[in-house]
Amino acid sequence: xxxxxxxxxxxxxxxxxxxxxxxxxxxxxxxxxxxxxxxxxxxxxxxxxxxxxxxxxxxxxxxxxxxxxxxxxxxxxxxxxxxxxxxxxxxxxxxxxxxxxxxxxxxxxxxxxxxxxxxxxxxxxxxxxxxxxxxxxxxxxxxxxxxxxxxxxxxxxxxxxxxxxxxxxxxxxxxxxxxxxxxxxxxxxxxxxxxxxxxxxxxxxxxxxxxxxxxxxxxxxxxxxxxxxxxxxxxxxxxxxxxxxxxxxxxxxxxxxxxxxxxxxxxxxxxxxxxxxxxxxxxxxxxxxxxxxxxxxxxxx
Amino acid sequence: xxxxxxxxxxxxxxxxxxxxxxxxxxxxxxxxxxxxxxxxxxxxxxxxxxxxxxxxxxxxxxxxxxxxxxxxxxxxxxxxxxxxxxxxxxxxxxxxxxxxxxxxxxxxxxxxxxxxxxxxxxxxxxxxxxxxxxxxxxxxxxxxxxxxxxxxxxxxxxxxxxxxxxxxxxxxxxxxxxxxxxxxxxxxxxxxxxxxxxxxxxxxxxxxxxxxxxxxxxxxxxxxxxxxxxxxxxxxxxxxxxxxxxxxxxxxxxxxxxxxxxxxxxxxxxxxxxxxxxxxxxxxxxxxxxxxxxxxxxxxxxxxxxxxxxxxxxxxxxxxxxxxxxxxxxxxxxxxxxxxxxxxxxxxxxxxxxxxxxxxxxxxxxxxxxxxxxxxxxxxxxxxxxxx
Numbered sequence: 001x002x003x004x005x006x007x008x009x010x011x012x013x014x015x016x017x018x019x020x021x022x023x024x025x026x027x028x029x030x031x032x033x034x035x036x037x038x039x040x041x042x043x044x045x046x047x048x049x050x051x052x053x054x055x056x057x058x059x060x061x062x063x064x065x066x067x068x069x070x071x072x073x074x075x076x077x078x079x080x081x082x083x084x085x086x087x088x089x090x091x092x093x094x095x096x097x098x099x100x101x102x103x104x105x106x107x108x109x110x111x112x113x114x115x116x117x118x119x120x121x122x123x124x125x126x127x128x129x130x131x132x133x134x135x136x137x138x139x140x141x142x143x144x145x146x147x148x149x150x151x152x153x154x155x156x157x158x159x160x161x162x163x164x165x166x167x168x169x170x171x172x173x174x175x176x177x178x179x180x181x182x183x184x185x186x187x188x189x190x191x192x193x194x195x196x197x198x199x200x201x202x203x204x205x206x207x208x209x210x211x212x213x214x215x216x217x218x219x220x221x222x223x224x225x226x227x228x229x230x231x232x233x234x235x236x237x238x239x240x241x242x243x244x245x246x247x248x249x250x251x252x253x254x255x256x257x258x259x260x261x262x263x264x265x266x267x268x269x270x271x272x273x274x275x276x277x278x279x280x281x282x283x284x285x286x287x288x289x290x291x292x293x294x295x296x297x298x299x300x301x
Numbered sequence: 302x303x304x305x306x307x308x309x310x311x312x313x314x315x316x317x318x319x320x321x322x323x324x325x326x327x328x329x330x331x332x333x334x335x336x337x338x339x340x341x342x343x344x345x346x347x348x349x350x351x352x353x354x355x356x357x358x359x360x361x362x363x364x365x366x367x368x369x370x371x372x373x374x375x376x377x378x379x380x381x382x383x384x385x386x387x388x389x390x391x392x393x394x395x396x397x398x399x400x401x402x403x404x405x406x407x408x409x410x411x412x413x414x415x416x417x418x419x420x421x422x423x424x425x426x427x428x429x430x431x432x433x434x435x436x437x438x439x440x441x442x443x444x445x446x447x448x449x450x451x452x453x454x455x456x457x458x459x460x461x462x463x464x465x466x467x468x469x470x471x472x473x474x475x476x477x478x479x480x481x482x483x484x485x486x487x488x489x490x491x492x493x494x495x496x497x498x499x500x501x502x503x504x505x506x507x508x509x510x511x512x513x514x515x516x517x518x519x520x521x522x523x524x525x526x527x528x529x530x531x532x533x534x535x536x537x538x539x540x541x542x543x544x545x546x547x548x549x550x551x552x553x554x555x556x557x558x559x560x561x562x563x564x565x566x567x568x569x570x571x572x573x574x575x576x577x578x579x580x581x582x583x584x585x586x587x588x589x590x591x592x593x594x595x596x597x598x599x600x601x602x603x604x605x606x607x608x609x610x611x612x613x614x615x616x617x618x619x620x621x622x623x624x625x626x627x628x629x630x631x632x633x634x635x636x637x638x639x640x641x642x643x644x645x646x647x648x649x650x651x652x653x654x655x656x657x658x659x660x661x662x663x664x665x666x667x668x669x670x671x672x673x674x675x676x677x678x679x680x681x682x683x684x685x686x687x688x689x
Contacts, residue, residue, distance in 0.1 A: 003533050010525035017523075127546045129577050136557060145558060220522040220550060222578050230520040262526035270486070270527045271516035 002143025007262045013150050015258020016157035020212035021235035022242070022250040023164060024205030030181045030245035031201050033101060034093065037108040039209060040232020041115035042085055046210025047223040048123050050077040051130060058131045070132065078210045085206025086199045094195065120225040127224045130217045153219055160211055161251050164204065168247060173200060181245070237281040243291025252292060346385045346640055348373075348630065349413035349437070351404055351428055353420050354393040362420055364617025365442060366391065369417060371611060372627035382634045394428060396421040405431035413437065414640045417626040420619070422446030429457045438646045442626040443619040447495075450667035458649055459669040460629065460662055461622055462592060464492070465499045466673035471540050471565055471590045472503035474677045474689060480537030480563055484513040486527070486551070488543030496542040496567055512536055519547040528558040535561055542567040549578025556583040563588060571678070571685075581683035588688065589678040595621040597678065597687040598659035625657030
């Protein structure tokens with residue numbers, strides 16, 4: 001029982017990261033049918049911007065800045081990267097909105113490479129150690145060791161996801177997003193500023209990815225310029241698993257993937273973890289491309 | 302006439318540069334000639350050095366060259382060998398197989414008596430073939446791919462330990478500490494996988510049991526579920542053979558999950574960054590199998606002091622080995638009592654208990670070390686110390 005619970009918890013932590021990134025994938029896909037492969041790199045940029053700001057705040061010495069300072073850095077980073085996400089959309093994707101989907105997909109790969117290499121030039125190719133790390137204490141529940149940091153990570157990502165859900169369901173902007181996902185032309189005829197809403201979608205996606213980036217930096221302690229690649233692929237898998245275009249599906253897919261990986265590592269061995277994750281992706285793409293929650297094909301978002 | 306017109310037509314400054322450039326090129330050829338002239342000099346023994354002096358690995362190459370120069374200066378100050386002075390002829394292999402072949406051919410044409418050096422295995426492999434054909438003995442100081450001795454060259458001598466030696470060192474240490482149930486983790490890279498395979502064999506040969514043989518993806522950061530698995534298996538020791546970035550995270554998560562037993566990493570993780578990533582608290586008692594830098598070798602204090610006073614920097618990871626390679630060659634030359642290449646090769650082969658810094662050199666059938674020069678290092682108070 002204790003092992004079972006422990007693995008579940010391991011899976012939830014990694015799943016929280018997958019979910020937050022998968023949300024960006026799924027939102028962008030829901031609105032403009034683009035698989036934004038640069039999304040994992042926005043997560044990476046988030047980790048680096050957070051690293052730079054935290055280094056400024058803590059003065060490189062790992063000084064205790066208090067929660068307020070860290071919270072400020074968190075929000076500022078998310079906004080900066082959110083704006084970067086908007087910039088990417090304006091520069092790279094908007095001119096191609098009416099072009100065939102393949103052109104914009106290839107552009108996304110180009111954006112991904114550009115972001116990776118420019119951050120390598122800017123911050124260097126070596127691993128960076130985050131200036132702050134989380135307290136290591138925790139508690140035990142029926143033999144499973146759970147740290148407060150892990151609880152914090154899961155709660156924080158859950159809050160971000162609930163916030164997003166409320167934003168989409170309750171606000172006028174959320175309504176506009178859902179409308180565009182249904183029918184772009186009709187929405188624009190109804191007076192919705194389609195470009196602005198698409199830009200907003202990119203902002204929110206990048207905002208959440210940056211949040212995940214800093215959380216990852218603080219939680220694991222190291223960052224480097226390639227960190228967005230593999231987690232981007234995993235998040236994409238999670239988005240497909242949950243039903244791409246579906247917000248609740250992305251959250252669910254992230255957690256399911258994290259938990260499946262954790263149990264897979266335990267019962268089959270570490271070398272099978274990635275085989276399992278991408279095997280699931282292939283199975284879903286072949287047999288149920290709409291994913292777990294993707295049945296409501298008509299109402300994405 | 303036409304040339305002059307063109308040159309003159311550009312401007313005076315450029316034509317002047319052109320002439321200087323031309324003279325420089327001429328002088329290159331001339332110096333090449335003077336090199337050729339030295340070979341017949343009877344009062345000197347020329348030793349070829351093949352190292353990466355340029356490129357990404359130039360730092361380590363330079364450290365090695367420094368140590369070799371130190372050894373040569375010392376020998377010459379003591380009157381040389383066989384009544385002759387040693388001189389070094391340096392060729393740059395840039396860690397590149399093609400450049401290395403050219404560099405090796407250059408040394409052969411300079412008729413060097415023997416060669417020392419060899420940093421990158423990839424560059425040393427083709428170079429060793431050139432020396433084998435020319436029947437020139439080469440003592441490789443750093444490169445340690447197991448492919449090198451596998452070539453079966455009789456002129457190639459390796460004084461750095463090979464991958465199986467390192468795996469053995471790790472397994473023996475576990476055995477000594479009574480750790481029988483061992484978990485081995487690698488990162489699927491050729492080097493780490495190779496070492497993990499050898500470690501598995503070594504642990505089993507020592508009567509231990511490999512309870513887990515796992516691979517991780519070094520691009521990832523979360524090894525939580527793997528650590529949960531290890532914890533449930535209750536290992537006496539865990540050996541990770543991959544590189545420092547993953548090792549640092551793994552050490553941290555190993556301790557966070559309070560997995561029991563010793564934690565050991567391979568020389569790919571012999572870097573202060575491991576301690577930085579894991580944090581001083583979690584990194585303490587971390588074990589590393591590696592060839593220690595000279596600072597940690599007992600009896601190398603004088604070497605470190607001399608090196609520092611001469612080059613104003615600490616010796617690099619292979620400086621001691623490079624120093625040993627020159628001294629071993631000198632030892633073999635005096636035992637052979639001749640600069641004849643066959644006699645020298647025979648003398649090298651017959652080396653018995655040569656005492657270098659931090660190692661005793663004796664060769665096996667494949668001309669590699671008979672005993673391992675790998676040691677176990679331990680992290681104490683955020684710094685590496687020599688454990689065994």
